Amino acid sequence: MTSKGKLMRAIRVHEFGNSDVLKLFSDIPVPSPVEDQVLIRVYACGINPLEIYLRAGTFLWKPDLPYTPGTDVSGVVEEVGTRVNLFKKGDRVFTRSTITGGYAEYTLSSEDTVYPLLENLNFKQGAALAIPYFTVYRALFQK
Numbered sequence: 001m002t003s004k005g006k007l008m009r010a011i012r013v014h015e016f017g018n019s020d021v022l023k024l025f026s027d028i029p030v031p032s033p034v035e036d037q038v039l040i041r042v043y044a045c046g047i048n049p050l051e052i053y054l055r056a057g058t059f060l061w062k063p064d065l066p067y068t069p070g071t072d073v074s075g076v077v078e079e080v081g082t083r084v085n086l087f088k089k090g091d092r093v094f095t096r097s098t099i100t101g102g103y104a105e106y107t108l109s110s111e112d113t114v115y116p117l118l119e120n121l122n123f124k125q126g127a128a129l130a131i132p133y134f135t136v137y138r139a140l141f142q143k
Contacts, residue, residue, distance in 0.1 A: 003030040003031065003032045003033075003039055003078065003079055003106065004032055005029075006029070006030040007026070007027050007028060007029060007030065008026075008028050008029075008030045008104055008105035008106050009024060009025065009026045009028070009104070009105050010024075010025055010028040010068050010101065010103060010104035010105065011023065011024055011025075011068060011069065011070075011101075011103035011104065012025050012028070012066045012067070012068055013055055013063075013065065013066060013067055013068075013069060014065055014066045015065065016055065016056055016057025016062065016065075017055070017056065017057070018056070019055075021055065022055070022069075022103075028068075028104065030105075030106045031099075031100045031106065031107075031108045032079070033079055033080055033081040033084070033108055034081050034082070035081045035082055035083045035084075036081055036083045036084060036110055036111045036112070037080075037081040037084070037099065037108050037109065037110060037111065038077055038079075038080050038081070038084055038087055038093070038095075038108070038109050038110075038111055038114050039077070039078045039079040039080070039106055039107075039108055040073060040075045040076065040077060040078065040093060040095065040106065040107050040108075040109060040114070041075045041076050041077075041078045041105065041106055042070075042073050042074075042075045042102055042104060042105055042106060042107055043074055043075040043076065043123035043126075044073070044074045044075070044123040044124045044126060044127035045070045045072065045073050045074075045102035045103055045127055046070075046071070046072035046073075046102075046127040046128055046130075046131070046132065047070075048071060048072065048131050048132070050071070050131075051069045051070065051071065054069065055069060067101060068100060068101025068102075068103050068104050068107075069101055069102070069103050070098060070101045070102025070103040070104070070107070071096070071097055071098055071102060071130070071131060072094070072095070072096065072102065072127050072128065072129070072130045072131050072132070073094065073095050073098055073102035073107055073109070073127060074092075074093065074094040074095075074117055074123045074124075074125075074126025074127045074129075075092075075093065075094075075107075075123065076090060076091065076092055076093070077089055077090060077091040077093055078106060080111075081111075083111075084111045085111075086111060086114075087111065087114060087116075091116065092116065092117040092119070092123075092126075093114050093115060093116060093117050093126075094114070094115055094117045094126040094127065094129050094130060095107075095109040095113050095114045095115070095130065096113050096115075096130030096131060096134065097109060097110070097113040097130075115129075115130075117129075
């Protein structure tokens with residue numbers, strides 16, 4: 001079964017501002033992966049300062065409205081695009097970037113931003129790996 005025609009819940013931002021601009025919708029179409037994209041069923045999503053700045057409209061660039069926030073996601077692969085070779089349905093994964101936003105039941109990510117989530121890590125830990133962990137690791141050990 002493909003995601004085509006299915007609906008999901010997602011948080012959407014239709015105007016920049018404080019947290020009260022985050023609105024829950026239950027009629028958002030589930031995106032379908034193409035080519036190198038991975039559709040992930042979201043089990044956990046991190047919140048980073050960057051997402052707060054984007055939502056407030058105070059960052060250097062602004063996303064097109066409306067949009068679904070959320071970058072750091074962990075979950076299970078639901079579907080893959082035609083050119084995805086590294087992942088298959090049912091794989092536990094985390095991502096450092098989303099195409100359609102992580103404050104949703106499903107999100108799309110490019111295959112090159114998705115990583116396997118080890119069995120000894122839970123989904124909350126997985127959602128903290130990409131930007132928080134990689135940033136700290138780079139600061140402490142590479143810089």
